[in-house]
Amino acid sequence: MPASPRRDPALRRTVGSFAPLRGPLLLNRPQDFAAWRARRVAAGLWPYLRQLHTDVAPRARAGDPATGTVWEGISFSTQDYLALSREPSVREAVADALATYGPHAGSSPVLTGHTPLAAELAVELAELTGMEHIVLFPTGWAAGYGAITGLIREHDHVVLDERAHACLNAGAHAATRNVATAAHLDNASVARRLAAIRARDTDNAVLVVTEGVYSMDSDTPHLSGLQQVCHEYNATLLVDVAHDLGALGPGGTGQIGAQGLYGEMDLVMGSFSKCFATNGGFIATSSKDVADYLSIYATSHFFSSALSPLQAASALQCARIIRSPEGTRRRMALEKVSERLRSQLSEQGLNVLGERSAIVPVETNSVAVARVACRLAEQRGLILAIIEFPAVPLNCARFRLQVMCDHEMNDLDQAAKTLAESIEEARQLVKKSGEAR
Numbered sequence: 001m002p003a004s005p006r007r008d009p010a011l012r013r014t015v016g017s018f019a020p021l022r023g024p025l026l027l028n029r030p031q032d033f034a035a036w037r038a039r040r041v042a043a044g045l046w047p048y049l050r051q052l053h054t055d056v057a058p059r060a061r062a063g064d065p066a067t068g069t070v071w072e073g074i075s076f077s078t079q080d081y082l083a084l085s086r087e088p089s090v091r092e093a094v095a096d097a098l099a100t101y102g103p104h105a106g107s108s109p110v111l112t113g114h115t116p117l118a119a120e121l122a123v124e125l126a127e128l129t130g131m132e133h134i135v136l137f138p139t140g141w142a143a144g145y146g147a148i149t150g151l152i153r154e155h156d157h158v159v160l161d162e163r164a165h166a167c168l169n170a171g172a173h174a175a176t177r178n179v180a181t182a183a184h185l186d187n188a189s190v191a192r193r194l195a196a197i198r199a200r201d202t203d204n205a206v207l208v209v210t211e212g213v214y215s216m217d218s219d220t221p222h223l224s225g226l227q228q229v230c231h232e233y234n235a236t237l238l239v240d241v242a243h244d245l246g247a248l249g250p251g252g253t254g255q256i257g258a259q260g261l262y263g264e265m266d267l268v269m270g271s272f273s274k275c276f277a278t279n280g281g282f283i284a285t286s287s288k289d290v291a292d293y294l295s296i297y298a299t300s301h302f303f304s305s306a307l308s309p310l311q312a313a314s315a316l317q318c319a320r321i322i323r324s325p326e327g328t329r330r331r332m333a334l335e336k337v338s339e340r341l342r343s344q345l346s347e348q349g350l351n352v353l354g355e356r357s358a359i360v361p362v363e364t365n366s367v368a369v370a371r372v373a374c375r376l377a378e379q380r381g382l383i384l385a386i387i388e389f390p391a392v393p394l395n396c397a398r399f400r401l402q403v404m405c406d407h408e409m410n411d412l413d414q415a416a417k418t419l420a421e422s423i424e425e426a427r428q429l430v431k432k433s434g435e436a437r
Contacts, residue, residue, distance in 0.1 A: 011045070011368040011430075016390040041066045045371045047386050056080045058407040062383045073381040074411045076401035081247045081358040082322070082330040083406045085277040090317045097313035105306035109136065110295060113306025121312050122282075124319035128245065128252060129270075130263025131284035133291035135298070136307050140242055140271025142300035143281030145171040147238060147269045148207065150298030151290070152176055156205040159193045161185065163216065165240060168209050182208075184217075187225045194233035206235035212244035212255035216392055216400065218354030218361055220244070220255050227265065238267040246275030247358050248331060252322040274358070275322060278314035280307045334358060334405035341403060341412045348420035353398070360401040361387075364423060366430065370397035373419070373426035380418050 018033040040046040046066055053061040053070065060075040084090050097117060107113040114136070122134035137143040148171030152158060158172040162181045172179045180197070183189035190208060197206055208230050210221045223239065230237045244254035252275075253262050263286070272280040283298075285291050296302060307315075321327050338356050345352045345362060353361040364370040367388055374386045388397045399419065403412075 011043075011371060014367060014389045014394075016388075016394070019390070040371075044375045047371070047374055047384075050077075052078065056085050057083075058404055058411060060383060071378060071381070071383075073378065073383045074407075074415045075383040076360075076399075076403065076415070077383050077385040079274045079402055080277065080404055081275050081334055081402070082318075082327070083404045084275065084318045084321060084330075087277070087318075087321065089321070090277050090314055093313045093317040094310050097309040101309035103308065103310055105138075105308045107306065108302060108304065109306035110302050115309045115312060117309055117312035117316055118307060121307075121316040121319065124316060124323070125270075125282055125284060128319060128323060129241075129256075129268050129284040130253070131265070131268060131286050133285050133288050135283045135285075135291050135294050135301060136312075137281040137283070137298075137301055138304050138307050138311070139279055140269075140273055140281035141167040142304060143269045143271065143283055144168050144240060145174070146294065146298030146300035147267060147283045148172050148209070149175045150294040150301070152205065152207055155203075156207070157197050157201070159190060159197075159206065159208045159235070161210050161214075161221070163214055164209050164211065165215070165242070168240060172207075172209070184214075185219060185221050187222060187229055190226060191229045191233075194229065194235055198233050202234075206230075206233065207238055208235050209238045210240070212239055212241040213248075213357050213359065214354075215243050215359055216361060216387055216398070218357045218359040220355060223256060223259050223261055223265070227261070230266070236266045238269060239265050240269050242269075242271035242281075243274055243359060244357065245270045246318070246322045246327070247334060252327050252331065272311070272315045272318075276315040276318040278311045278318075280311045280315055330405045334403065337403045337405060337407045337409075337412065340409055341401065341407075341416060344413050344416035345419070348416050350416075350420055350423065358403055360403060362399040362401065362419065364397050364399070366427075367395065367397040368430045369423065369426045370399065372429055373422040374399070376422035376425055377419055380422065382415055382418055382422075384419075 021029040023029050051063040053063050056078045061072045063070040101115050105113045118136055125134045126132050144167035152175035154176050156176050157178040159180050159182055160172055161184055163184050180193045182193050213220050227237050241254045246252045249257035256265055268284040270282055272278050283294060341360050342352050351363040353363055370386045374384055377384055385400050386397055387400050
């Protein structure tokens with residue numbers, strides 16, 4: 001344990017501290033970051049760039065290339081909410097696609113990059129979202145970025161929830177200087193932003209951006225109220241459903257379906273990396289004109305290689321399972337897993353945030369405590385992810401536990417106990433060595 005968190009940068013600063021760069025020698029400017037990272041690695045407090053040495057599974061083996069450490073444990077740091085990456089029919093579909101089409105998308109989707117699997121996938125996604133027209137992207141990031149940059153122009157406006165995903169922020173700021181943020185999940189705040197915009201500009205478009213489930217907080221907006229506010233001010237609503245589509249709601253329709261709004265949103269974008277056992281993403285719309293336009297003017301679509309045949313095969317088979325009785329069974333199991341872990345963590349006296357979903361955030365209110373607790377918990381058989389600024393507010397840190405439908409209840413109970421003990425021990429260690437944020 002370092003002598004004093006006040007003096008040791010391994011416990012004090014965050015990655016956000018090094019985002020601003022100055023100086024004429026571009027390649028020399030990361031040197032301060034490199035020195036800080038080296039101190040954290042030496043202290044066993046660098047939680048990034050780990051490797052998974054097994055399948056994505058509730059129990060796994062992880063490795064840290066920076067230290068050479070390999071450990072086995074109960075895993076909460078990977079995304080496979082319905083455990084479909086280990087489903088035999090999904091692996092068989094991928095193997096068949098490999099044999100038929102090979103591993104590579106040989107072109108942009110606007111040329112000859114897609115196979116017939118992509119067209120079948122679009123049909124399944126249209127059924128899942130209730131929106132007839134689908135544009136596929138090679139990553140979820142590309143879909144979020146492309147949805148905004150493909151439609152918004154420099155004189156238009158974007159209103160983002162203050163905790164919107166980085167791809168949505170990047171797309172907004174790339175498209176226009178007219179970007180405003182609204183207080184998190186505050187429809188009244190959105191209304192005030194829209195009223196101010198329309199008071200001075202009735203000629204240009206306004207896009208409001210939210211998420212079905214926020215991945216750092218496991219909370220969700222009131223979508224019907226938000227859409228009503230948008231339409232009152234002639235604005236369009238985009239909902240990012242990366243963390244809820246497939247994982248919850250009737251038939252896997254996510255928060256949109258759970259809130260009785262199936263097929264009624266203006267625009268929907270999603271990612272395959274949470275419930276579809278692969279990378280990739282999509283935009284869904286009820287307008288053929290919008291889909292056709294995005295296919296050409298979303299640069300992350302036009303100028304990227306298409307979704308590979310293997311990605312399309314995995315997402316297609318997963319979509320079929322999600323919409324089937326087996327998908328319902330897995331969602332019910334996921335709900336029980338999430339509820340069990342949340343209750344066990346709360347019983348241990350930990351601050352569990354948000355609502356029930358596949359994401360279980362545990363706030364520590366101390367960056368130093370979170371870093372030390374993560375090291376201790378991993379030594380005791382957990383595989384975890386800690387979240388710091390800029391993903392959460394400055395001077396805050398939390399654990400983001402992501403569960404799968406086949407986590408064992410005994411493992412959840414043990415994990416809650418281990419994490420609570422690790423956090424408490426970390427608090428005592430940090431306290432002894434001096435107060436730290």
